[in-house]
Amino acid sequence: MDLSFTPGEEAFRAECRAWLDANVPRPPLPSGDTRAGFAAHLEWERKLYDARYAVVSWPREVGGRDASLWEWLIFEEEYYRAGAPQRVTQNGIFLLAPTIFEFGTPEQQSRILPMMASGEQTWCQGWSEPNAGSDLAGIASKAVRDDTAGGWRLSGQKTWTTRGAFCTHLFGLFRSDPAAERHQGLTYFLVDLATPGVTVRGVERLDGDEGFAEVFFDDVFVPDADVLGEPNQGWAVAMATTGSERGLTLRSPGRFLATAQRLIDLYHERGDDPLLRDRVVAAYVDAEAYRWQTFWTVTRLAEGVSAGAESSMVKVFWSELDVRMHELALELLSEHAELLDGDGAWMKGYEFALAGPIYAGTNEIQRNVIAERVLGLPRR
């Protein structure tokens, strides 16, 4: 067991810290889930890209620096420690990109990944439909083969699409073989939202931002080059994405360590309330637990052991930790908790944290997965 980082990793940490301290936007940017805020965030992401910090773990030729998983974790810790904002490009770089690395053709990789890294193309996730949320395999949006044009024609509706109103592209699942068993016959498409027949309608979220969208498809043509993986194999491809979404790439420990530290700062600012001290410490310990569980997992990933259903445990843990920390912050703020100015970031953060146990597969679904695949309980 070796719990130290190498001198090279420590040097990388120092380099990240210095650059971030000098460049993180201050005051913090407005919410990235509004049209104006999204544009401001893209400017920040472009700055990251120009300094080769946008996607450190990717290969150099597509905008990264070939960083190891350890270096990626170090970057994430430093990113959130510096108070840098959540990435508006996250659904592309953290969810779609790992899937493209695994299933994409070389042509798709070289065409899509650099544009994603630079923020010139931004991706939203088209999973949920009005009648398919937790039951993802119940999707009804259709893809019909168009041999003459060399592609597919999409129709139907996606919903609760995060940042769908601002993104340029969507990745999603469509039913390409209506006769097949429901997990079969799905195809994973990469869709340019400027294609004729696409209509996007923003939907205001709990926090008042236009962070959601409904996306309507009316005979939308998608060329074969924009099918990810094989036609009718979309379920397997999508499961790779959900693994990233639930597991470590979407919500790295750095984010929660930073929140725990901000909570400690707030505890002091609010006069060290002795009644809440125990819970402030517990939140910090939980953030540490997430950090070390991640190091445990990454060690095994580095040695070639795949994570599998464990990502569901991770998702339950970080999402509920995030809610707990924000609830505690609101208790510390007491009468000030409801205010949206000043320390209002905590209330906004609370509203965002409440989404965690719902998105990426509700925590009820995750608990089913844990019970069935980790503990071996019967499906039914």
Added chain:
Amino acid sequence: MRFAFSDEQLALRDAVRELLEHACTPAQLRAAWTNESGRIPGLWQQLVEMGVIGMLAPEADGGLGLRMVDLVLVLEESGRSGVPEPVVETAALGVPLFGRTDVTVAAGHELVPWADSADVIVTRDGSFRREDAELIPHPSVDGSRRMFEVRGTPAPVAAGTLDAAFARAAVGVAAQQCGLSQRMLDLTAEYAKERRQFGVPIGSFQAVKHQLANARVALEFARPLVYRAAATGDPVHASMAKCKADDAALLTARAALQCHGAIGYTTEYDLHLYMKRAWALARSMGDGRLHRDLVGEAIL
């Protein structure tokens, strides 16, 4: 960074597990509840002969010159089998404290299990030779834990040394809590697969699944803190490990009992042997509140 155990460490864990599977069965543990000492006759000697009790002592003193990180999986196994012996107290606390492998050590902050069958007793006040201490017995909810108040004049132990010894004990008990959690989860998952109601295994019900999933998540996030604390020897890390492992064990005990239903509420069934140990250990070597307070002193 390589946060994983070595092949040698895993092999030792497997050897201990194999020994305990036949030397510390539920029937043997149950028998210890009603015998003279609360311990399993012959088990201590087998552990001593395997070298696990004295392994933290230098080789010159009859040990193996190993560290807590080498011992922690052994202690986790001792929890998993509910070993009713002062393993943590001797192997983790006493052997490095005294640099000796030839004494059985019983220890606790104030109350000391198995003090009557130990050679040396350690409390937060210092150390006692057993024959010099007055022992006042108390029954424990865990029938194998023979509990004692200790009266007498302790030999002083340097404060820093004593703190470090109790921090190692906290890590050791935390490891046992992880092992106990695993045992209770395994028992309950097996039962939930077998037990049928409404024509289906009760483990197919989400109300059962979700309780056990919560317990499994708690264990998943306690273990790394325990292993980290064993590797670093930092007392703040020890405190983090103890409070998270206690939480996991108490949550698991509660879920395990509820998911078993009435059979778990009987003493004929084995669950209570492990559940009551978890209850006892959660307040042994410092409870969660005390350890969070220690973490708070370091971070706030």
